[in-house]
Amino acid sequence: MREFMAITKALSDPGRVRILLALRRRELCVCQITELFGFAPSTMSKHLSILHHAGLIQSRKTERWVHYRLPDQPVPAAVREALDWVHQSLAGTTEAKADTQRLGKILRMNLKEICRRQCRRRGC
Numbered sequence: 010m011r012e013f014m015a016i017t018k019a020l021s022d023p024g025r026v027r028i029l030l031a032l033r034r035r036e037l038c039v040c041q042i043t044e045l046f047g048f049a050p051s052t053m054s055k056h057l058s059i060l061h062h063a064g065l066i067q068s069r070k071t072e073r074w075v076h077y078r079l080p081d082q083p084v085p086a087a088v089r090e091a092l093d094w095v096h097q098s099l100a101g102t103t104e105a106k107a108d109t110q111r112l113g114k115i116l117r118m119n120l121k122e123i124c125r126r127q128c129r130r131r132g133c
Contacts, residue, residue, distance in 0.1 A: 012064070016091045019063035024048065025056050029065060029079070029095050030105045031112055036078035040123045044115050045108060050127075064088045074120065 019025055024046060031037060031045060043053050057077060060066045065088060067080050079092060099105055115123070 012085060012087055015063040016065065016087055019059050019065055020091060020095065022056065022059075024052075025060055026095055026099065027104070027108055028056060028060060028077075029092065030099060031108055032066060032077060032079050033092075033096055033100070036076045037112075038120055038123075039075045039077065040120060040127060041112075041115050042077065043127060044118075044123050045112055065092060 027046065028042060031042065037045075039053065039057065042057075043050065046053070048056065057066065057068075061068060064080060064085065066077050068075055068077050070076075080088060
């Protein structure tokens with residue numbers, strides 16, 4: 010029951026669902042996800058934490074970069090079914106297609122430059 014509730018909580022926010030859709034094809038750095046959606050750092054951190062707690066994403070850190078991806082196999086059936094449901098139901102929506110197009114532009118950008126831009130916006 011606890012696993013189910015964590016998954017449904019994670020899927021109850023449009024921003025978190027869009028993050029899952031963005032991760033369906035590849036691993037992304039947190040700065041790339043932030044650039045894609047324009048969330049404040051605290052909002053992004055909360056969204057990623059909820060998704061991670063539900064087992065819907067995994068993370069790894071290399072130097073100063075934190076990368077997120079959908080979970081590797083094997084995963085609990087509820088996680089796999091939830092991810093499949095999200096992708097089958099929403100991958101073809103106008104919003105998901107627009108996110109994919111914008112993500113393509115972001116992936117061509119230098120990670121260090123993305124981080125610098127975000128830092129300037131926050132005043133760090």
